[in-house]
Amino acid sequence: MSPTGWPMTLTAIFLAVAGPVATYLLWNRVRGPRPVRAVSRLAMIGVSQALAILLFGVVVNNYYGLYASWDDLLGDTGSPGVIIHDDKIVAGGVPTPGLDLPSGSRSGGDSRGGRGPVVPVVPRDRPAGPDQRFDRYGDDALVTSFTGPKSGLGGQNDVMVWLPPQYNDPAYADTNFPVVMLFPGYPGTPQTWFGNMAGQKELARLVQAKASTPFVLAAVNISPVKGVNTDCTDIPDGPQVATYIAEDVRSMLERTFRVTTDRSGWGMMGYSEGGLCAGKLLVQYPQDFAAAVQMSGDVRPGGYVNRYGPDFANRNSTLWMLRNHKPHQPVALLAAASAEDASGTVLTDALSLQSAAPDVVDVLKKEHGSHNTEVWKQWLPQAYGWLSEHLDPVKPQP
Template sequence: MGLTSNKVLVLAVMFAVLLFVGTVWFWPRLARRNWRAISGRVGLLFATQLAIFASIGLAANQAFGFYASWADLFGQESEQGVVVDHNADGAGGGPLQVVDTQQVNVTGGSRPQIGGQIQKVDIVGRKTRIVSPAYVYLPPEYFQPQYRTRTFPAAVVLTGYPGTAQALIKGLHFPQTVHRLAKDGKMQPMILVMLRPTVAPPRDTECVDIPGGPQTETFFAKDLPDAVMSHYRVGKKPGSWGIIGDSTGGYCALKLAMHHPKSYAAAAGLSPYYKAPIDATTGDLFHGNKGLRNRADLFWCLKHLPAPDTSLLVTSSKAGEKNYKSTVKFINQVQATNRTRISSIILDSGGHNFNTWRREIPAALQWMSGRLTDR
């Protein structure tokens, strides 16, 4: 049974309840002061608390999508990463391979012409040799005969770190939200490419081209759009592509649009930060290269590099988010460029969590839709 399985969660909760009941039942028998009774009390209390914490952890992981599997949880995830010459020359298939399909959780979702479709894919970077799984949402119009020659705008959707791509579907409901907004005429039909920024797990590469390591920025700026355009009817001009993400994904989204405005015409950062951290999860990202370190600082970019011709959206909360002051500073610095366009969603209160981002996603998607073309 997988880490995110409902059966695992139910078993953990049942085990915790049984231990609690057992503790209450056996406590009178363990009231003596000999070493066996004391050891029994300590053991029951420890096991009960451990079971309760495990249940809470499993429930939180299902809600927020921190880890996708047991191997991911224990740092043993190595199935995907930086792979040399793995279909990169096109042998055995193109840079994007569909490995599975699933319906969208909406009314009529069993029919792609009504609910659209989610395709699980493997993306192979021709330039970077990075291989990453992703989920592609195709809107209903993609399967309708009257739109068979139409191209669609696309948005790359990134999780935070560590995050799981499934959380974008099950926790943040991106496909369902796009389907509802397009059906209500509030945004245009759009293709979503959903994945986590951790393309070399378990390392947090912060969408940086690491010297001698994963060329993550190039993967997202070049390989990913090229792979998607080679397989789907997606607009090929910069104005057809946007990128949105939360937390680490939000930082990556903003940085990619600022560094590569010819790849992404719009970017939305939900609760982003503005400078790549260096910690145990990232390792040494820059190897002493001051230029790379500066480029990973968006405030430095605004001050020292030409202002990019792109549109940015940032979100924060006056209470509950640590990035509020830095977000206000970022907005002010972007406004001073007179070239890069900036918008914001500022809530009165809201934490760094899925509930807050679900409140921001509909407005952010409508904003992005208004800035992308289907050509």
């Protein structure tokens, strides 16, 4: 029996009801010394509570689609999948250790940012203004509370940054580093990227193995207005979340850290709702970002954006934009999806993105695993390797 679906739900409901009923019927039938009777009755209460918790867990799993199978629940989600580029499978999709990344040869990448004809890079001046103060967070991250001057949005500990070891290496003292902005799901926090996702630890391992460029990682809160999910959208007469992320936060990072200002060195990655944000901001801000990875992300905005009409929703749909207003600048999108994702359309949507723009979109297709952290963590080596092929490399100064 699958952990999802009505058979499991009905079984859990039956057990959750049967437990208290059995406790009631057997309460006065327990025999033996008083300590034995007390332990037996406590055990019956405990079983009843465990069955109620089981029902709650089944309902939550059905609603959010966290685990598609018992193997998935136990952490066995199978292989990470393969990257499909231009209807052809690129075996593995993980750069071989020792390669001088990015080569751009394994998935059609362009080391000057994105994919497509190389266009002249328009120099972007580093924004003027004071550095933002960051405090230590844990062993290896930095955190700040930042309010964007254009959007007026922000909150406590809404932006977190991880600097690769090379950042403080004297050999890289004059190097400007590429940046990958990281987006959590909704509801979620930036801390998840440096906690359960351990995104910085995986990148550090890959950099040491020469399988990824040493990016600066910047995790950002995608819902700075509590309880409001805008799908990273500028809402008319409302929260300007796209401006907050793509303009306010980016400019603050450029002022504060030794990072590149060229679009060819800026990428994004997110899971679930954060995956939708990464994809849509890439096609909406191609002048600022060259590549993005969306993990289990939708290709259309949700209910809040739809309130403002179909035209507005379309302009905030990654799929519609790629079909109707594909960016002129070279951009690249990796859409990672599992065939067992509970939404049922994530893989189909990812393939639709590739069909709409095969010169832009690669698909990382996985057969097993649902909508959960273990699946997204499993994709990180391929995601960082793929971004290394499509964003500017980091090299020490001669």
